[in-house]
Structure formats: structure tokens, C-alpha cells
Amino acid sequence: MKAKRVADSITEQVHIVMPSHISGTNRLFGGQLLAWIDEVSAVTARRHSERNVITASIDNLQFKSPVYINNILVLIARITYVGTTSMEVRVDTYVEDHLTGMRKVVNRAYLVMVALDENEKPTEVPRLILETEAERAEWEAGLRRYQLRKERRKEGY
Numbered sequence: 001m002k003a004k005r006v007a008d009s010i011t012e013q014v015h016i017v018m019p020s021h022i023s024g025t026n027r028l029f030g031g032q033l034l035a036w037i038d039e040v041s042a043v044t045a046r047r048h049s050e051r052n053v054i055t056a057s058i059d060n061l062q063f064k065s066p067v068y069i070n071n072i073l074v075l076i077a078r079i080t081y082v083g084t085t086s087m088e089v090r091v092d093t094y095v096e097d098h099l100t101g102m103r104k105v106v107n108r109a110y111l112v113m114v115a116l117d118e119n120e121k122p123t124e125v126p127r128l129i130l131e132t133e134a135e136r137a138e139w140e141a142g143l144r145r146y147q148l149r150k151e152r153r154k155e156g157y
Helices: 030-049 133-154
Strands: 011-016 052-063 072-082 086-096 103-116
Touching: 011 030, 030 052, 030 072, 030 086, 030 103, 052 086, 052 133, 072 103, 072 133, 086 133, 103 133
Parallel strands: none
Antiparallel strands: 011 072, 052 103, 072 086, 086 103
């Protein structure tokens, strides 16, 4: 199995926020954003593993800024850490100003995706080639999150 670079699977997804995406508070419904985050994460994990994938967990989901009707929403996903059959995917979400192109952080989420074989059983994923200091730092943080997830499972969390 050939190792892959982080850049090989980076995925960018763009949406214009429509009235059907809005909650009763006139902001983007969090469940809609979560669906888009899950989708872009799955595409990224599929690109890395060349397999179908399932979402195993969502580690972190923090909302930093509101999103309104007609905003341009940009989601960027990248692999940050890989195990034997799982991949951690970081998804950054931004609101983009259509006049200046400036982006404001809305959200950062970490998801764990598991690659599946033809029998829908977990299967090995390619190693990750780290090319930059930022990628190495993200890997180290991903390793800490992996250890934390293991501890939580022991506690029944």
C-alpha cells in the first residue's frame, strides 16, 4: 500500500447558505453544518484510503461565529493522523466575504473515519507522508487526541 501526502486528499466544499439551511434564530442550523462537515470529511477519507468509509466519531466541534442567509460558506478538510484502519480528518469552516475574499473562522471539527473493505469490515489505510512542520505538529496533536479517545473508551465515554 503506497503512502500518501496530506495534499493528496485535501477537499474544499463551498455552499451559499439558503433559507432552507437556517434555524429559528435566523442563523445556519448546526445540524446542516454538521452534515456538510461529515460529507467533506468522508470525501477526504475516501481520497486517502481509496475505500468506502464510515464516521466513527466527532471529537471536537466548536462554533466561533454565526452564519447567515446568503453567506458563502467554505469547508476545507485534510487528513491529520492515521492509524491502522482509521483516519483523523480536520475540517475548518469559514464564511467568505464575496467582495474581498477574506475568510472568517466559523468552526473547526475533528472526525475519525474508518475505511471499509468489500465486506464492510475495517481495513488498512495508507500511511501519511508529512512534508511540513505544520503537518508534523498536527500529527502530534492527532496522536494526543487518539490517546485521549482510547482513555475515554476505557471510561465508557
